[in-house]
Amino acid sequence: MRAAxxxxxxxxxxxxxxxxxxxxxxxxxxxxxxxxxxxNEGGTAPAGxxxxxxxxxxxxxxxxARMQLVPIRRALLMAEKSPGHCVLAxxxxxxxxxxxxxxxxxxxxxVWAYAKRGWxxxxxxxxxxxxxxxxxxxxxxxxxxxxxxxxxxxxxxxSGKGAQMLAAGRFDVLLxxxxxxxxxxxxxAPLERRLVVLRADRWLACHPKTSPLVVAKxxxxxxxxxxAESTEPIWSRHGLSDYYQQVRREWPGATKP
Amino acid sequence: MMSPRRRLLAPLLYLILSMLCVHAAELPRVxxxxxxxxxxxxxxxxxxxxxxxxxHAGKYTLVLTGIENETDKAGQIRLVEKMISxxxxxxxxxxxxxxxxxxxxxxxxAAGILVVNIDNKFDDRVLAEQGIxxxxxxxSNRQGAREVGAFLARQLxxxxxxAIIEGISSTTNAQARTAGFREAMASAGADVVAVRSGLWETxxxxxxxxxxxKAHPDLKALLCGNDSMAxxxxxxxxxxxxxxxxxxxxxxxxxxxLLASGQLLATADQYAAQQAAFGIDLVLKAIQEKTEQALxxxxxxxxxxxxxx
Numbered sequence: 001m002r003a004a005x006x007x008x009x010x011x012x013x014x015x016x017x018x019x020x021x022x023x024x025x026x027x028x029x030x031x032x033x034x035x036x037x038x039x040n041e042g043g044t045a046p047a048g049x050x051x052x053x054x055x056x057x058x059x060x061x062x063x064x065a066r067m068q069l070v071p072i073r074r075a076l077l078m079a080e081k082s083p084g085h086c087v088l089a090x091x092x093x094x095x096x097x098x099x100x101x102x103x104x105x106x107x108x109x110x111v112w113a114y115a116k117r118g119w120x121x122x123x124x125x126x127x128x129x130x131x132x133x134x135x136x137x138x139x140x141x142x143x144x145x146x147x148x149x150x151x152x153x154x155x156x157x158x159s160g161k162g163a164q165m166l167a168a169g170r171f172d173v174l175l176x177x178x179x180x181x182x183x184x185x186x187x188x189a190p191l192e193r194r195l196v197v198l199r200a201d202r203w204l205a206c207h208p209k210t211s212p213l214v215v216a217k218x219x220x221x222x223x224x225x226x227x228a229e230s231t232e233p234i235w236s237r238h239g240l241s242d243y244y245q246q247v248r249r250e251w252p253g254a255t256k257p
Numbered sequence: 258m259m260s261p262r263r264r265l266l267a268p269l270l271y272l273i274l275s276m277l278c279v280h281a282a283e284l285p286r287v288x289x290x291x292x293x294x295x296x297x298x299x300x301x302x303x304x305x306x307x308x309x310x311x312x313h314a315g316k317y318t319l320v321l322t323g324i325e326n327e328t329d330k331a332g333q334i335r336l337v338e339k340m341i342s343x344x345x346x347x348x349x350x351x352x353x354x355x356x357x358x359x360x361x362x363x364x365x366x367a368a369g370i371l372v373v374n375i376d377n378k379f380d381d382r383v384l385a386e387q388g389i390x391x392x393x394x395x396x397s398n399r400q401g402a403r404e405v406g407a408f409l410a411r412q413l414x415x416x417x418x419x420a421i422i423e424g425i426s427s428t429t430n431a432q433a434r435t436a437g438f439r440e441a442m443a444s445a446g447a448d449v450v451a452v453r454s455g456l457w458e459t460x461x462x463x464x465x466x467x468x469x470x471k472a473h474p475d476l477k478a479l480l481c482g483n484d485s486m487a488x489x490x491x492x493x494x495x496x497x498x499x500x501x502x503x504x505x506x507x508x509x510x511x512x513x514x515l516l517a518s519g520q521l522l523a524t525a526d527q528y529a530a531q532q533a534a535f536g537i538d539l540v541l542k543a544i545q546e547k548t549e550q551a552l553x554x555x556x557x558x559x560x561x562x563x564x565x566x
Contacts, residue, residue: 092382094429095436098397101555102381144432147452201382208556216390216551223388 026211027064028218030054030204031075032088037238038107039089041069050089050107052234053226054204060230061217076100079207084214086206093140100205103215104222105253111142111198114166114174117190121172126151126197129173135165136175141200146175163191201253227254284318285346285544287537290336291323292351292376296457296485297509298529299323299351302376305530309537317541320345327457328425330354337361341368347540349533351376355429359383362391371543371550375536378429392553394536396561398433399440401525402482402506404563406441408523409478409504415446419478420469422486424457431457431482434506438480450476455486463489470497478502484512484524491520508564516566526562535559 032039032046040048046069058065070078072087079085080099089106113123121132126149134153136142146153154171156162166174175197204222206215227235227247235244248254289306291299303321310319320340324332333353340348341364348365350372352358359379362372366389378393413419421438424431435452442449450473455462466479466489479494479501481487487505494501505512508526515521535557543553 093436094380094432095399097378097381097429098393098395098399098433098556098558102385104385105382148426203385208558209554212390212552212554215555219385219388219390 026084026214027066028058028084028086028206028210028214029068029082030058030065030086030088031068031070031078033072033075034069035089037240039069045069049231049234049238049240050226053228053231054088054106056231056234057221057226057228058218061221063214063217063221079205081207083207083209084211086204086210086218088204089202090205091139091141091200092203094144095140096205099208101208101210101215102203102205103218104204104225105201106204106222106225107202107227108225108247108251108253109177109200109202110196111137111139111175111177111200112193113195113197114163114176114191115172115194116166117192119172119192119194121194123173123195125195128195129153129175129197132172133170134173134175135162135171137162137177139177139200142175142198145198166191225251225253227251284316285541286318286320286343287540288320288340288343288345288348289322289533289537290333290340290348290350291321291533292333292353293325293327293329293457294323295326296483297511298483298485298507301509301529302351302533306533306537308530309534313541317346317537319537324353327353330357333358334361337365341365341370344368345370346544347371347373349373349375349536349540351533352379353377354425354427355380356383356427359387359389363387363389366391366550371540371553373536373539373553375532376430380429390551390553390555392539392555392557394539394557394559395532396527396559398430398506398527398561399437401527401561401563402434402437402480403441404437404561405504405506405523405525406438406480407444408563408565409480409502410441410445410447412502412522413442413445413447413477417445417447417477418450418473418475419447419480420451420453420473420476421449422453422455422462422465422469422479422481422490424454424482424486426454434482442480447477455481455489457483457485459485459489459492461489462486463493466490466493467496470494470499470501476501478504481505483507484509484521487512487521487524488515491515495520512564516564519566523563523565526564528560528562532559 038048038050046067051067055065075087079087129151136153137159138155162174162176322336330353372391374391374393423435453465455465479490481490484505484507490503502522504522505524508524512524
């Protein structure tokens, strides 16, 4: 019994050593949508802290990542059909887990309830939304939450248009994660955050037939999401040091050993 | 002449070698942990596993077990704990819940037991949180449901009202089937007016269907996440004396007469009898090739087929 235990421990050690050292030899194609300031359009290839942190973390595990800027719907279709293809910073959707493998959390995301500044409505919990006209970004976890709470809502076809629609009075409350788009819209109609509706994560998801060795290496690479200590200089270069520190402090995904 | 030291070492060496030989000669024991053995789908799955074990006699021993009803998570956790204390070589599990069974399964991994997931996929988020790899062997529920929904859609007009009776809402396969039904209904322009949970079982589904029929006098169809619930929906439709189409999922034996009479329009066959066998094949291969749990393929997709009259 002891011999078998030692043998298992030895095999596990050998496996870990192999995962740490050997390059996988199989580059992966990682698609990501523009999401300023985390993912920016950099000519033909994407840029920004998400992209640079991921490339660095994957390379440290011996995985070469070819980064591509692709709209999310197309990226999803490609990742579902092509082995070795992944999507970075994807929202989790249970219904896609049979066609995509969600490997690891990369970053946190918050969905807020926004209203026009000075709006007199009262929001202290998600159930309060039932009393108002609600517009919401198209996100499976949010959809599930709203359905469970019995909140009727108008799903947004284009997430970036939500703030303008709220400003135009199409609904009373906008449920959205989008910071930059709202900041732009604020110049037209000032909005304010009223309630955190959902705390969720952004994920790396890959085609289910991606090599098990690559999968294991990417899982190791993302133990702390895109916020490992080694990525601090990247966040700093982009002027996002405070955000990096805050995520390190508050996000459970970044506090894994 | 043997030295005293050798005289002491020889029996010790013999003992160690004989222990290793006995260990090597033991057949791997594969535990199959099922969901409700009252559900004909899982009975078919269990029967398939028994056939597999018989045809692989001398290669492994099957330890088969299951729970009383679909919602008995605590019962299933106890079954896995028993498998751990019995030191099985591998566990193939159809979890009653996508999240709540993960901790006990992690205990099994820590005990050196290989684990493979069938039927209802574990929640990737929890697996990532726990830092573990558990392969899923099974069909695309979403694809199967989309095909069943697309068949129903041929009978519908744009704007027709339909409702979905799904399984336990927190389970991955319930959500995947609902998503497949929704996609098919969206393509047809049908209006999904409600989604209710029938908990995978006939009686709760019958009650939900009766409520839906009452609340929506112009309802045209009920899409059910499995055939057990479709049986309940058919009973409710019959009691209401209305013409409402019903579709199901799983192709259980009890669905056959309903399909023949047209009371059930369509269902999907996931080859229940073979599903557990696919999972067992994966663990046997892993045992034979000494593949570590972390390096098992994350997903192995199995077939699903539309079944109509």
